[in-house]
Every structure is written in C-alpha cells, then in structure tokens.
Amino acid sequence: MLQAPYLVFLGDATDPLSIKMAKGVATWKPALCVGQYRLDGCTESANLPDMSIAEAAEKGAKTFVLGFANSGGKIDESWLPHIKEAIENGMDIVSGLHDKLIDFQELVALSSQHHCKLIDIRHPTEKFATGTGYKRSGKRLLTVGTDCSVGKMYTSLALESAMRENGINVDFRATGQCGVLIAGKGLAIDCVVADFISGAAETLSPNNTADHWDIIEGQGSLSHPAFAGVSLGLMHGSQPDALVICHALGRSSMRGLTDRPLPTLKHTIELNLAAASITNPDVKVAGITINTSSVSEQQANEICRNLSQELGLPVVDPLRHGVQSIVDNL
Amino acid sequence: MLQAPYLVFLGDATDPLSIKMAKGVATWKPALCVGQYRLDGCTESANLPDMSIAEAAEKGAKTFVLGFANSGGKIDESWLPHIKEAIENGMDIVSGLHDKLIDFQELVALSSQHHCKLIDIRHPTEKFATGTGYKRSGKRLLTVGTDCSVGKMYTSLALESAMRENGINVDFRATGQCGVLIAGKGLAIDCVVADFISGAAETLSPNNTADHWDIIEGQGSLSHPAFAGVSLGLMHGSQPDALVICHALGRSSMRGLTDRPLPTLKHTIELNLAAASITNPDVKVAGITINTSSVSEQQANEICRNLSQELGLPVVDPLRHGVQSIVDNL
Structure with missing residues (x-):
C-alpha cells in the first residue's frame, strides 16, 4: 500500500520508453502526483510540474517514486544523494528496478532514522500460500x-x-x-x-x-x-x-x-x-x-x-x- | 552440483511420507549413499546401513543430506548439533526444506571454517534470463x-x-x-x-x-x-x-x-x-x-x-x- 501523493523522479532520462512508470501514473492518476523532479541532462517529461524535493515536501509529497527503468534495472550510485534528500524530507521511496533499495545499507539506516519505508515493488516480501481454485464471490x-x-x-x-x-x-x-x-x-x-x-x-x-x-x-x-x-x-x-x-x-x-x-x-x-x-x-x-x-x-x-x-x-x-x-x- | 557419496539424515522421522527425499535417492542411486543416520525415536528407514557421522566420514561421505520434510519446511533447532557434527567432519550440507541453512549464522560460520557448502536446493541462487523458445539441438x-x-x-x-x-x-x-x-x-x-x-x-x-x-x-x-x-x-x-x-x-x-x-x-x-x-x-x-x-x-x-x-x-x-x-x- 503506497502513500500518495507522489513526487516522481525522472533522473537524467533521455529515452521516452524508460519513463513508463512516471508516464503511467501521470496519465492515469495525475491527482496522486504533486510533481516531477528532474536532474540536469534529463530530456524527458511526464508533463507534471517541475519542482525540487523540498518544494514537493512542502506540498505534502509522501512518496518519492523512481519513475524510470534502465537496462539491467540497476540503481545508479549517482541517484543516492537525491534518494537520501527525499528520505530526509520524510518521504517513502518506491522503486520498480531489479536492484533493491534495501541492499543499500546507507538507505536502510537513513530511512529507519526518519521512519520512512523503502519499497521495492519488484520484490514481494509477503508469504503466499499455494492456490486452490476454490470459487470466490463477486x-x-x-x-x-x-x-x-x-x-x-x-x-x-x-x-x-x-x-x-x-x-x-x-x-x-x-x-x-x-x-x-x-x-x-x-x-x-x-x-x-x-x-x-x-x-x-x-x-x-x-x-x-x-x-x-x-x-x-x-x-x-x-x-x-x-x-x-x-x-x-x-x-x-x-x-x-x-x-x-x-x-x-x-x-x-x-x-x-x-x-x-x-x-x-x-x-x-x-x-x-x-x-x-x-x-x-x-x-x-x-x-x-x-x-x-x-x-x-x-x-x-x-x-x-x-x-x-x-x-x-x-x-x-x-x-x-x-x-x-x-x-x-x- | 552435489558431491557424492551422501550420508542420509532421517532425524526422528516417524512418517513414511516424510522421508521421500531419503527413499528416492536410496532407491534410485544406492551407490551414491554410504548410509543413513537416524536419531532416537526414528521409526522410519531408507533401507541403508545405519551409521554415525564419524563412521560415514571414514567411509568417504562428502555430503550430509537432510532426507526428510516436515509440515512448514522448518529446520528444527534440535538438528543443529548433528548438522554441525557433519560440517566438522568435512561434509557439505544439503537441505530441501523451505527454511534456509544459510539463515543460521552459526552454520554459515562453521561451514566457512571447514570449507564446506550449505546447499539449500529449494532456493536457487543462479541468475536466469527470460526464455526465448528458440529451438535447441538434441x-x-x-x-x-x-x-x-x-x-x-x-x-x-x-x-x-x-x-x-x-x-x-x-x-x-x-x-x-x-x-x-x-x-x-x-x-x-x-x-x-x-x-x-x-x-x-x-x-x-x-x-x-x-x-x-x-x-x-x-x-x-x-x-x-x-x-x-x-x-x-x-x-x-x-x-x-x-x-x-x-x-x-x-x-x-x-x-x-x-x-x-x-x-x-x-x-x-x-x-x-x-x-x-x-x-x-x-x-x-x-x-x-x-x-x-x-x-x-x-x-x-x-x-x-x-x-x-x-x-x-x-x-x-x-x-x-x-x-x-x-x-x-x-
């Protein structure tokens, strides 16, 4: 369960296909997004208002979303300062990349200190039972x-x-x-x-x-x-x-x-x-x-x-x- | 790739269905098994020679196999001394349970010291690519x-x-x-x-x-x-x-x-x-x-x-x- 509203991080994306996550949420749930945060060199846009992390926090942003994918699903070291700034502003972090946020000790420590969550959407943590096929209502x-x-x-x-x-x-x-x-x-x-x-x-x-x-x-x-x-x-x-x-x-x-x-x-x-x-x-x-x-x-x-x-x-x-x-x- | 021969551990099993692993290998590859190791109270058998861990080591056993399953796939604390004894005798440990051997710090430390492997068969560690369906020869x-x-x-x-x-x-x-x-x-x-x-x-x-x-x-x-x-x-x-x-x-x-x-x-x-x-x-x-x-x-x-x-x-x-x-x- 993710906490809205989101600040959508586009990094330095230059490929329109790479920001599918950002565009999806901006298209379908613009009301969930306070804005987008882009780094120098980013040529793409999800057509959300540009703003800094501090501005977004002031506007009530609760979650900082990595709104892009890259080949191999790596979390680039150069993004860590921005992720940390979002945590320091009280935001949960959401990533859909293969690399896990929780594998970065410094992020784990900082998010614990600020009572924020690191949410790796591609890595479910729940325990499931095997299926039964029994009929459900609805x-x-x-x-x-x-x-x-x-x-x-x-x-x-x-x-x-x-x-x-x-x-x-x-x-x-x-x-x-x-x-x-x-x-x-x-x-x-x-x-x-x-x-x-x-x-x-x-x-x-x-x-x-x-x-x-x-x-x-x-x-x-x-x-x-x-x-x-x-x-x-x-x-x-x-x-x-x-x-x-x-x-x-x-x-x-x-x-x-x-x-x-x-x-x-x-x-x-x-x-x-x-x-x-x-x-x-x-x-x-x-x-x-x-x-x-x-x-x-x-x-x-x-x-x-x-x-x-x-x-x-x-x-x-x-x-x-x-x-x-x-x-x-x- | 598992190292034979195996010493098959039956624990204190009392249910014939619970020792499927042990029976499977004893039936199909008896030559891979030097024997079975059973605890007091065990009423089941894989029809292999009973022996102690030390005896099995003398006979060249290279791998200690948890040959049973239990409800929930738990690794019982009471088995740890036996697993440790096998490691101290130079054996790799193989488990097909849901619980992971590598989640027991004391086993990780001991196996590292004795250059043995902890092999959780149900938890593949390899990285795979997605399929292609391209025709292979053979x-x-x-x-x-x-x-x-x-x-x-x-x-x-x-x-x-x-x-x-x-x-x-x-x-x-x-x-x-x-x-x-x-x-x-x-x-x-x-x-x-x-x-x-x-x-x-x-x-x-x-x-x-x-x-x-x-x-x-x-x-x-x-x-x-x-x-x-x-x-x-x-x-x-x-x-x-x-x-x-x-x-x-x-x-x-x-x-x-x-x-x-x-x-x-x-x-x-x-x-x-x-x-x-x-x-x-x-x-x-x-x-x-x-x-x-x-x-x-x-x-x-x-x-x-x-x-x-x-x-x-x-x-x-x-x-x-x-x-x-x-x-x-x-």
Missing part, C-alpha cells in the same frame, strides 16, 4: 494478450474508468510495477516464486459482493514462450468470469523474439477460454481491444469493424473508440 | 501429469534407465528437490521467480548431439489450479519432442484439493499437446504411465490394455510392467 474480468505489451494495463484502466462512470461497483487490480504505482497497491506477479503464482493471484481479488467487479491487469501472453507460465498462473488464480483480449497491429514478431509471429485472435480466444475454464467453466470473452496506432483512423475503424463481424464480439481501440461497447457486453 | 522428453504426485519423477527415471539399457544416449534432468538429489544436479523449478520459469528450464536441457535424449522430470499439472503456471513454463522451456503422461488410479480429487476430479487422459493429451506446440509444433505423446497400486495386478493389466486400445498408445504401470513399450514408441 465478479472478475482479466485482460489477456496475443503478446506482451499490447495494452493490457491501459485496457484494464480504461475498463475500470468506464465501468465506474456507468455506476458499476468496480476495482482495478494491479499485477505489474506500473499498475501498482497507479493503483497505490497490488503485486508484481511475475516477481513471485513460481510455486505461488496462482496463490498470490487469489489474494489480489478476494471475496466480494455479488455485484462487484475486479478488473485484473493481465501479464504476458499464453502464447509467449518466455512468460506463458506467469500468464496461466495469474489466470487460474483470477478465475475470471470475463476475458478481454488485447492485441497490437503491425508486429512482425512477438516482443523480444525473432521469427515468432503473433497468434491469431481466433486462436487466442480458444487458447485462453480453454485455460481459464480450469477455474471458471463459465468464462466468456467480453471483447477485444486493439492498439491501432500503426494505421490511420479510417483503417483502424475498418479493421475493428471487420474483426467484430468475424468474431461476433465488440472490437475497439480503447484510445480511439473507448471501451463502452465492451462494458455493455458484460 | 531430443527431449517431458513427463506431464493429470495431477501432482502421479509418478512423474519415477517415470522419468525409469525411462532414463530403460533407454540407457537400450544403448540410447540419454540424461535425466531433475526439476524437483528429490530429483536433484538423485541426479546430483538440476534445479527446483517451482522455486524460481515466475518471470524466469521457462528461461531456467531452457538452461536445464541445453543444445546437445542429434541422437541425445534429455528426459525432463515434469512438475505439477496443467490441470492443477495451484501449479499449472509452473507446469506450463517448464513445458515451454523444455520444448519437448515427446510427452509421457502420468496418472494415478483411485483419486477422488486432485492433490491437496476437494471437489476437483482429475481430468480424463483424453483431455490431458489434448491440453498438453496444445500447450507444448507453442515451442515445439512437432510434439507427440509417446505413452502413458499409470500408478495402479490401488488395484490388483489383474485389474491393472486390464485397465492398461483397455486404455491402450482406446488411446492408441502404450499404457503401462512402470513398476508392474516397465516402460520398454514406451521406449519402443519413441
């Missing part, structure tokens, strides 16, 4: 993908937002570091020990009232040879009533791989329904979202319309069309 | 199951043994703590961080000569709601050419669960072929092994014969019938 929707990075988090947040506007009792359940930052809670499911994937997923969407929907952020893809195990464990623990399948146009190969074409939507529907039926035999596909950014608006409309006719499901680009037609189909 | 067989604990390790070892007798170039690849102890190497795959399941599995059966078979010990079951993620990641990383499906008769529910009947063999074949085809489109089922211990020899023969006709595959109880018919079908 309703659940899981986003799944033809590939990694096809908009599962975006689709999940768009669904939560649209459902809330429709007066539905709904919660977004974060399963990745970026989602956790946006939701202020959740779990980086791919960082859990393999034996406990579905058990951990079960804790993420506990029993709830019959009218309540959990919108669970999917991870990976059942068709991705690196991450399908995570996707399946998350799916079984989530026991979804509804799936929304996410896809991106214009990819010649699955993310991070060569010579591995994306599966078709039809195959993805069959594969995911078969797998999900293990813990929820009544699971259905509620719709399909497509990242159409690689084609024109007109082409996007045509592609979605044709796919919708072919598959008999709502098919939308959540950015261009919104997700109301999927909500209507639940 | 051939691979993976055992899979309708459930957990249906004889996947036994079947794998029986296959390795029979294939070796048939003059085939073959290696058993251990993926569980018990298998690791028997093979002297391997990896407890369910203890790897979820993101790296298939990447870790890829390292277990590296490129090999075209005639070489890896027999990879399966884990869990694609139909088990707790462990299917592990099973799928292991499967994708193993990219098996052949699957052998393992099953146990007479179970009313899947292991550890209530009201969850085992899937049919037909369904299990389809589910596993579909999943394995992601990293090996040419995968085939080579045969089925069944633990028939709950029925008579005559009933077992009849059940296997009928299933074999129905499914068009060799179907055997490896204990009662051996696995030659499956080897012939490869």
Whole structure:
C-alpha cells in the first residue's frame, strides 16, 4: 500500500520508453502526483510540474517514486544523494528496478532514522500460500494478450474508468510495477516464486459482493514462450468470469523474439477460454481491444469493424473508440 | 552440483511420507549413499546401513543430506548439533526444506571454517534470463501429469534407465528437490521467480548431439489450479519432442484439493499437446504411465490394455510392467 501523493523522479532520462512508470501514473492518476523532479541532462517529461524535493515536501509529497527503468534495472550510485534528500524530507521511496533499495545499507539506516519505508515493488516480501481454485464471490474480468505489451494495463484502466462512470461497483487490480504505482497497491506477479503464482493471484481479488467487479491487469501472453507460465498462473488464480483480449497491429514478431509471429485472435480466444475454464467453466470473452496506432483512423475503424463481424464480439481501440461497447457486453 | 557419496539424515522421522527425499535417492542411486543416520525415536528407514557421522566420514561421505520434510519446511533447532557434527567432519550440507541453512549464522560460520557448502536446493541462487523458445539441438522428453504426485519423477527415471539399457544416449534432468538429489544436479523449478520459469528450464536441457535424449522430470499439472503456471513454463522451456503422461488410479480429487476430479487422459493429451506446440509444433505423446497400486495386478493389466486400445498408445504401470513399450514408441 503506497502513500500518495507522489513526487516522481525522472533522473537524467533521455529515452521516452524508460519513463513508463512516471508516464503511467501521470496519465492515469495525475491527482496522486504533486510533481516531477528532474536532474540536469534529463530530456524527458511526464508533463507534471517541475519542482525540487523540498518544494514537493512542502506540498505534502509522501512518496518519492523512481519513475524510470534502465537496462539491467540497476540503481545508479549517482541517484543516492537525491534518494537520501527525499528520505530526509520524510518521504517513502518506491522503486520498480531489479536492484533493491534495501541492499543499500546507507538507505536502510537513513530511512529507519526518519521512519520512512523503502519499497521495492519488484520484490514481494509477503508469504503466499499455494492456490486452490476454490470459487470466490463477486465478479472478475482479466485482460489477456496475443503478446506482451499490447495494452493490457491501459485496457484494464480504461475498463475500470468506464465501468465506474456507468455506476458499476468496480476495482482495478494491479499485477505489474506500473499498475501498482497507479493503483497505490497490488503485486508484481511475475516477481513471485513460481510455486505461488496462482496463490498470490487469489489474494489480489478476494471475496466480494455479488455485484462487484475486479478488473485484473493481465501479464504476458499464453502464447509467449518466455512468460506463458506467469500468464496461466495469474489466470487460474483470477478465475475470471470475463476475458478481454488485447492485441497490437503491425508486429512482425512477438516482443523480444525473432521469427515468432503473433497468434491469431481466433486462436487466442480458444487458447485462453480453454485455460481459464480450469477455474471458471463459465468464462466468456467480453471483447477485444486493439492498439491501432500503426494505421490511420479510417483503417483502424475498418479493421475493428471487420474483426467484430468475424468474431461476433465488440472490437475497439480503447484510445480511439473507448471501451463502452465492451462494458455493455458484460 | 552435489558431491557424492551422501550420508542420509532421517532425524526422528516417524512418517513414511516424510522421508521421500531419503527413499528416492536410496532407491534410485544406492551407490551414491554410504548410509543413513537416524536419531532416537526414528521409526522410519531408507533401507541403508545405519551409521554415525564419524563412521560415514571414514567411509568417504562428502555430503550430509537432510532426507526428510516436515509440515512448514522448518529446520528444527534440535538438528543443529548433528548438522554441525557433519560440517566438522568435512561434509557439505544439503537441505530441501523451505527454511534456509544459510539463515543460521552459526552454520554459515562453521561451514566457512571447514570449507564446506550449505546447499539449500529449494532456493536457487543462479541468475536466469527470460526464455526465448528458440529451438535447441538434441531430443527431449517431458513427463506431464493429470495431477501432482502421479509418478512423474519415477517415470522419468525409469525411462532414463530403460533407454540407457537400450544403448540410447540419454540424461535425466531433475526439476524437483528429490530429483536433484538423485541426479546430483538440476534445479527446483517451482522455486524460481515466475518471470524466469521457462528461461531456467531452457538452461536445464541445453543444445546437445542429434541422437541425445534429455528426459525432463515434469512438475505439477496443467490441470492443477495451484501449479499449472509452473507446469506450463517448464513445458515451454523444455520444448519437448515427446510427452509421457502420468496418472494415478483411485483419486477422488486432485492433490491437496476437494471437489476437483482429475481430468480424463483424453483431455490431458489434448491440453498438453496444445500447450507444448507453442515451442515445439512437432510434439507427440509417446505413452502413458499409470500408478495402479490401488488395484490388483489383474485389474491393472486390464485397465492398461483397455486404455491402450482406446488411446492408441502404450499404457503401462512402470513398476508392474516397465516402460520398454514406451521406449519402443519413441
């Protein structure tokens, strides 16, 4: 459980993709962010007000968020003075990097002295039980993908937002570091020990009232040879009533791989329904979202319309069309 | 990589199921074991010669193996004097418990002094990369199951043994703590961080000569709601050419669960072929092994014969019938 509001640290980032964490929270929860803190040489922005650590503290910032990633997930020594300054200003520190804040003795000592927490989102500290598959009350929707990075988090947040506007009792359940930052809670499911994937997923969407929907952020893809195990464990623990399948146009190969074409939507529907039926035999596909950014608006409309006719499901680009037609189909 | 021979420690075990580690290695690799060491009150035996730690050291024991499990996987304080005595006699210590040997400062200090290793098999220390699914040379067989604990390790070892007798170039690849102890190497795959399941599995059966078979010990079951993620990641990383499906008769529910009947063999074949085809489109089922211990020899023969006709595959109880018919079908 993270304490808002956040001061988002961009370091000296020069690559727009490297500040996904910062942009995610700035886009989806600007009210959680008092501002951004950038070092000399930083050419990127999350479009938040620039401010110093002291200014942010005055404005009530409770958490200093490392809003970037780098190759290897290293915590650079040059950032330590800034992290320390944030601790001295009473802030918790959140990192989604592979390197752990708690491995830096000087940070551990200082945060203890100032009663601040060091939160390594990618390294869950909870103990989980193994999964059971026993039916829980309430309703659940899981986003799944033809590939990694096809908009599962975006689709999940768009669904939560649209459902809330429709007066539905709904919660977004974060399963990745970026989602956790946006939701202020959740779990980086791919960082859990393999034996406990579905058990951990079960804790993420506990029993709830019959009218309540959990919108669970999917991870990976059942068709991705690196991450399908995570996707399946998350799916079984989530026991979804509804799936929304996410896809991106214009990819010649699955993310991070060569010579591995994306599966078709039809195959993805069959594969995911078969797998999900293990813990929820009544699971259905509620719709399909497509990242159409690689084609024109007109082409996007045509592609979605044709796919919708072919598959008999709502098919939308959540950015261009919104997700109301999927909500209507639940 | 564990150093044989082993002295197998049974503690004060009184439950035959609790000494699975000890029995596994004593059954499959008696030549690796100089003997067993039991405390007062121990009523179980791995059928190895009883001896003291000093006697075992004289006979050349290089590793002291905690050959038992208990509820919660705790390392009991009362065992520490015995573990220390083994270290003082120059032995490495191997534990498959959840508690870590390396969390006991006194053991860390003593083992360092005596140049011995503390090996927590359930806590891999290697760093893995994420999987790729890229085709490796050589051939691979993976055992899979309708459930957990249906004889996947036994079947794998029986296959390795029979294939070796048939003059085939073959290696058993251990993926569980018990298998690791028997093979002297391997990896407890369910203890790897979820993101790296298939990447870790890829390292277990590296490129090999075209005639070489890896027999990879399966884990869990694609139909088990707790462990299917592990099973799928292991499967994708193993990219098996052949699957052998393992099953146990007479179970009313899947292991550890209530009201969850085992899937049919037909369904299990389809589910596993579909999943394995992601990293090996040419995968085939080579045969089925069944633990028939709950029925008579005559009933077992009849059940296997009928299933074999129905499914068009060799179907055997490896204990009662051996696995030659499956080897012939490869």
